[in-house]
Amino acid sequence: MSAAPTLPVEQPPGAWALLVNGIVHENPVFRLALSLCPAVAVTTTVANGIILGIAVLAVQVLSSVTVTLARNAIHPRVRIPVYTIIIAVWVSAIDMALAAFAPALYAQVGLYVKLIVAFAIIISRLEVFASRQPLVPTFFDGLGMGLGFLVALVLIGAVRELLGAGALLGFTVLPVRPLLFFALPAGGFFTIALLMAFFQYLERRGGGKPRAASAGGGHHG
């Protein structure tokens, strides 16, 4: 978590800036390279990506808000266990809600919904942002990060579903025979490799700073 970039603590940026920051500048998957496991695992279709993205979004916002409200009551020495418990509680709630309202999709992504509790992106946002900022910026930071994750999952899911099944959201789009390869495990790795390389290429052309993700870092999740 130490490698995750920190925002200036003194002046919390505006809501819109925080949202854009989460979706574009610090996109959890493509920029911070956090929580990659679900990004590859469930994104064989767009629908799977959407449901896991929504689950992460909900857990991120709810845990961020809980931590920021309770931040003065949490002793710094026990903060990591407390954060973990808060996340676990919200994950259990979201897990049960999804199992009740979307059972068919939940059957496919169930294990990964439970594993949200171990996603580095959520706890790193709590540590970096929610534990130091007041309620409103924290809410928008959580929303931005969650949306960034959702966008990344949908993007990867769209590429893989389009190439692997020739469809989008279940509707057949491509008239040609699909490449089964992209629906297979190996195809997920290659899709992410290509998308990341594409963003890296754009960035180098634009003359931006080198991305945090190329450092590799000791991120986990």
Next chain:
Amino acid sequence: MADRRRPVFPPGAQALVPVLLLVLGLVFVPRLAPPVRAASAPTLKARVQPPDRVRLTFDAPVTDLAPGNFRVAEASAPDAPLTVSAVEPAAHGVTLVLASPLRRTARYDVRVADPPLRTVAAPALWMILVSVFLSSALIQNFVFTRYLGLCIFFGVSKKVGTSVGMGITFTAVMIATAAFAWVMDTWVLRPMHLGFLQVLVFIGAVACVVQFLDTMLRKTHPVLHKSFGVYLVLITTNCIILAVPLLNAQGQVSFAEAMALALGSGSGFALALFLMSCARERLELARVPQAFQGLPIAFALAGLFALAFMGFSGLDFFR
């Protein structure tokens, strides 16, 4: 007299001894005491004889040898009986010939209508354990087919030495956590219908085990702690550790199977780390296109390994 040569085993090996002893004890002690059975009740024993036969042994006479008198179903799907095409008499029982081939490592539910008897044809314990181990280590490798633990995987697979240390630490923590979580799930959560607390309890179990190992190693093996302590901290919030108890709880497996899954997943992860770090050390010398430098090329590399691991997908040790 201090022997200054390098030890044969890596320094982590001796820390595993108490863990292994505990696991072996828990696996084998319950098997020493045979289950109490009423002496007078007629008994039925069943054994699967591949490809398509089930051998039944009775100690009571069976008169009705029509195929309709016998019912065989997979224990995982007891409502879908398999077709019994013929019944052949044999010494102290019968041999059922089934229309479809049977699997040696699956459990089958066998019932007789007259006299009303019922049993389960289970494969030998070691067969289940070996197949669970191989399946979790190679066929369903956590990294390459289930995509778990990717962040750790890409984070620490840069040097071979680091990745070996990480692999050993992971396997040890995985086994300890799976044992702890299995006990909690089987003896506390399931009897008390507290399934909704699974996530909370399992993440707590991971944190407890990691904290315990950290404290114990620091006091008893300070040298070990110096080389492995760094990885322990990383482990607490890692999905691969948490996935093993969740998978075990999902399948409601026995303790031995839970241990086999933990050991298999740990070895599979260690193997993946080792392979990847070897390849990435070579990659340092390669000229990678600018856009692909860093993580993109690592992902492409993992994709190539995943392709290679697909070759294991048809592997069946006991066919």
